[in-house]
Amino acid sequence: MFIRTLSSINRFSLLSILRTHSTTSNTTHFGFDEVPENEKQTRVNEVFSSVADSYDLMNDIMSFGIHRIWKDHFIRIVRPDPQWNYIDVAGGTGDIAFRYLKELDRYYPSAASSIPLSESPITPTHTYIADSLEQTRIRPTSKCVVADINPNMLAVGKQRSIDNNLHNRIQWIETNAEELPFEDEQFDVYTIAFGIRNCTHIDRVVSEAYRVLKKGGRFLCLEFSQVNNTLLRYFYDQYSKTFIPPMGQIIANDWKSYQYLIESIRVFPKQKEFAELIRSCNFRYVNYENLSFGVSAIHSGYKL
Amino acid sequence: MDRLYGTHKPTGLVQKSILAVGSGIMSIADPSRDDMISIFGETTGGLALKYMQEKMVIDPEGDRILKERPIINSKTVDLEYLKTLPIGTLGKTYSNFLGKYNLTPDARRPVSFIDDSELAYIMRRYREIHDLTHVTLGMPINMLGEVTVKWFEGIQYGLPMCVLGAFFGPLRLGPKHTAKYLHLTLPWIVRTARQSRSFMNVYFEKHWHKSLNEFRRELNILEPPPKI
Numbered sequence: 001m002f003i004r005t006l007s008s009i010n011r012f013s014l015l016s017i018l019r020t021h022s023t024t025s026n027t028t029h030f031g032f033d034e035v036p037e038n039e040k041q042t043r044v045n046e047v048f049s050s051v052a053d054s055y056d057l058m059n060d061i062m063s064f065g066i067h068r069i070w071k072d073h074f075i076r077i078v079r080p081d082p083q084w085n086y087i088d089v090a091g092g093t094g095d096i097a098f099r100y101l102k103e104l105d106r107y108y109p110s111a112a113s114s115i116p117l118s119e120s121p122i123t124p125t126h127t128y129i130a131d132s133l134e135q136t137r138i139r140p141t142s143k144c145v146v147a148d149i150n151p152n153m154l155a156v157g158k159q160r161s162i163d164n165n166l167h168n169r170i171q172w173i174e175t176n177a178e179e180l181p182f183e184d185e186q187f188d189v190y191t192i193a194f195g196i197r198n199c200t201h202i203d204r205v206v207s208e209a210y211r212v213l214k215k216g217g218r219f220l221c222l223e224f225s226q227v228n229n230t231l232l233r234y235f236y237d238q239y240s241k242t243f244i245p246p247m248g249q250i251i252a253n254d255w256k257s258y259q260y261l262i263e264s265i266r267v268f269p270k271q272k273e274f275a276e277l278i279r280s281c282n283f284r285y286v287n288y289e290n291l292s293f294g295v296s297a298i299h300s301g302y303k304l
Numbered sequence: 305m306d307r308l309y310g311t312h313k314p315t316g317l318v319q320k321s322i323l324a325v326g327s328g329i330m331s332i333a334d335p336s337r338d339d340m341i342s343i344f345g346e347t348t349g350g351l352a353l354k355y356m357q358e359k360m361v362i363d364p365e366g367d368r369i370l371k372e373r374p375i376i377n378s379k380t381v382d383l384e385y386l387k388t389l390p391i392g393t394l395g396k397t398y399s400n401f402l403g404k405y406n407l408t409p410d411a412r413r414p415v416s417f418i419d420d421s422e423l424a425y426i427m428r429r430y431r432e433i434h435d436l437t438h439v440t441l442g443m444p445i446n447m448l449g450e451v452t453v454k455w456f457e458g459i460q461y462g463l464p465m466c467v468l469g470a471f472f473g474p475l476r477l478g479p480k481h482t483a484k485y486l487h488l489t490l491p492w493i494v495r496t497a498r499q500s501r502s503f504m505n506v507y508f509e510k511h512w513h514k515s516l517n518e519f520r521r522e523l524n525i526l527e528p529p530p531k532i
Contacts, residue, residue: 246319250326253339255313255416 054252056093061251062244062258063295070291071095074193074222074298077289080104084188087145087212089177089205090195092153094160094170096222097146100191101166137183142171145187148195149176178204185214193222197268206281213303219283224265225274225290225297232293240265271297308421311414323347323417339413345465346417346427352462353423359502360426366505373425374509376432377410386512394519395512398439405445407435429504430461436508440520441496442528447473448481452493459497461504488529500524 059067075096080086080103088097130136148154154172161167175181177192177199190209199205209219227233240262248258269277271288274297278286283301290297305314315323324347330340360366374380386399402408412431418424434453441456443449451473458466474485500523511519 242316242318243322245313246315246322246326249323249343250330250340253337259313 058248058252058258061247066292070222070296071099071193073291074191074220075099075103077298077300078103078189078191078218078220080107081188082108082143085140085143085145085186085214086189087140087147087182087187087191089147089180089190089192089209090149090198091146091191091193092148092150092157094146094157096191096193097144097157097170098161098164098166101144101169134183136181138181139183140171140186142169144169145171145173147173147175147177147180149174178208180208180212182212184211185217186212188214188217189220190217191220191222194224196221197223197264202269202274203277203281206278206283210281210283210303215303217303219278219299219301219303221274221278221299222296223274223299224268225288225294226270227294228271228290229293236295271299274299305419308419309415309424311416312419312424313416314419315417320347320417341465342413342431343417345463346415348464349427350418350423352464353418353426356426356430356461356502356504357423360504363502363505365507366502369429369505369507370422370425373429374507375428376436376509378408381409381509389513392515392517393512394439394508394514394516397516398436398512401435401439409435426504430457430463433503433506433508437503440503440516440523440525441493447477448485448489451477451485452489455490455493456497459494460500460502484529492526492529496526499526 063070078100080100082104086097086100088100091097146154146157148157151174154174158167158172161170173181177195178201190213192205192209196202196205206219213219227236244262245255245259248261249255252258268274271290271294275286275288278299278301282303284304286299286301288297288299307314323343327340327344327347330337331344334340357370360370383399383402386395389396389399391397409432412428412434415424415427415431418427434457437443437453437456438445438449441453443452451470454466454469454473457463458470474482477485503523506523514522
């Protein structure tokens, strides 16, 4: 997995320089089409938006809109503070990060315009050979960082942040949650919502979270979990297996991903096991809170 | 249920119903979703596929197709060889057809929701010979041509998707095409569909070299109406 800093302004100006040198007129390529340059970004966004839109619609349909309540509750538990360095991992389209910033604005309205910059400069984009992994690590350039392994989701998130007027308050970074590019002890709060289930090594993700959190920092995870009530669990299973893959096929044209979704939910550790895993990565005061009878759960731990 | 073939996704009755209703609605709401049209065909075609299977088993060429299960894609069909055939042959006309409309024989969606291996193959074969049906009937890719082919397939195979397409497609025709459709094309295609051999029984790949006229005579296809 390659690790790149996506400081958006630098990247787009770099791209526009390449474009003007590789095409003869003020047009560029959008797939096989040739379009005016200023149209390309819009077209690109349309493509990404249509894919992400169906994912959002699927979330709404699968959970009957309840995922919004879960995420709102999650942010209330986080209780944002303007002095914090915050990172949301696997947060591609920005659902959690936007909620974080909006909650911040609600309680600290004056802070929105006076966010202090980080102390260190932006990482230079030239390449060099580093002697160790530690030398390649960077510091966050914003109080709110969104990290995701998938560039498409990040692109949608960036566009959404522009629409929501939150663009210049977020640093977007494309990275693997098991190997974050940040130096140790950079963040006060680390959140991961509905993402850790998709990671290959959950323990490595939690360990990385421990590494990048400051002392006193908090780890929070919102994820699907096990329904504790037997009868409810039966109906939940039937509902999942019967409805979710066909709806995924019809709405998102993707049976396989939603089949994977319902299977991965059942493979993921139960509430207590996941809490033990978090404890084994040296987090203290680990506990969890069930949402919707255990359909999802919020796990929390502190680095002390 | 276990997976019976490579692209098989086993589904229960409730799931098939959801897919049938959902894909039916989506096909009309968003015609660009061709996957919805094919899923609608798969989930509603059970009875028709069994009927097609019966007709194939009793015909020697059809039975051979069921045993050998030939596949039409760019790997199994030598498109270069087809280009070299004389004009007026089935192969050359097919090759021209693909080139004219910029099509490839690989564009057909795989079958997923049919829970019988042979019926799934029949559905696949039906999809793969669609372009050849166009060529043999002499129908272009425009709306009128597609509706005509749907009528033909609906009468010969009985698939609900074809029948629905045949009934509702003409609603979108312009006045000139509608007139031609009602007076010339429709009577011709209904007569042809009922008289000619079922195309599922035709081993097209063995007839590339044949002249198209001779091929049509063998299949008992009447002369198509003149172009506008």
